[in-house]
Amino acid sequence: MVQKLANKVAIVTGGTSGIGLAAAKRFATEGARVYVTGRRKAELDAAVAAIGRSAVGVQADVSRLADLDALYAQVKAQAGRIDVLYANAGGGSFLPLGQITEQQYQDTFDRNVKGVLFTVQKALPLLADGASIILAGSTAGIEGTAAFSVYAASKAAVRAFARNWILDLKDRKIRVNTLSPGAIRTPGLVDLAGPDAAQQQALVDFLAAKIPLGRVGDPDEIAKAAVFLASDDASFVNGAELFADGGQAQI
Structure with a gap:
């Protein structure tokens, strides 16, 4: 069977559990050398062991620019390029309007918006022409959910990044797409x-x-969609938002 990501170098941020870990496993199965990041060393080591020999773990918090610099310095020294970048790290929490705190806002936007922005920007010197960038969206970015407005706003911002970055990167033929899961x-x-x-x-x-x-949904169902966006199967898919949500946001 032909591997869809044979000889590719991939990065998955937030790859120690859930969707990130499932995607890293799928990328490795499809032939990629996979760098995964996580904030906690024990979980990172366990993820690398689960992914297999083609995985490299780098302890990093994507909201800290120095951590991103260290990540890309290691990738440059060991691999020399990036073919697939899945900016998956992020998270959120519930708080209704009237109870939202500055801490919740900063934590959510640092991880989901600042982290995504600089994960991609700092990768640019290493991204191969024609590379695939996948941004972690969410159905929350287009739906209303009580007490979830800060997270939803952060994911709407991620969607806006993709629409604009495809213009910034058009000369390099780098594709940027948003992968938006529903409830997984x-x-x-x-x-x-x-x-x-x-x-x-x-x-x-x-x-x-x-x-x-x-x-x-199951995390592996999102991982399969990520493989599609990462591979040449999606060679003419650019600036899109792919919903993998069981129809949740489509009705």
Whole structure:
């Protein structure tokens, strides 16, 4: 079977769990050498072990520019280029208008907007002409959700990045697309409900009831979509927002 990412060099930020880890595994299966980042060393080491020999872990917080500089210095020394960049790291939390704090705003925008911006900008010298950049969007960027406005605004900003960056990068034929999952059963999703298992399941059931397919998604389903955007199968897909949401935001 032909590997869709054979001999490619890929980076997945936030690759220690959930969608990021699933994508890194898929990229490796498809033949890529994969660099994954994470903020916690123990989780990073476990992810590298799970991905396999083609994985390299780099401890980094994408909201810290010095960490990004160190990441790209290592990639430059070891690989010399980047063919696929999946700016996946991010997160959010629930707070309704009237209770939003400066800390919540800064944490969300530092990870989801500042982190994405500088993850991409600092990668530019290493990105190969014709490379694929994938930005982590969300159905929240086009839907209204109570107490989730800060996260939603951050994902709308990410979508705007893609539309503009394809113009900045057109001379290099670098594609930039947004991959927007719906509700996916990841640690980050269930943790929004708190530590109680019953509350976590209640959240999953509530979200599943809103999805035409009748269930939440699996991280590997998003990883498969990421492989498509990363590969030559998507050679004429540029500036798009690909929803992998079971129909959640399409009704």
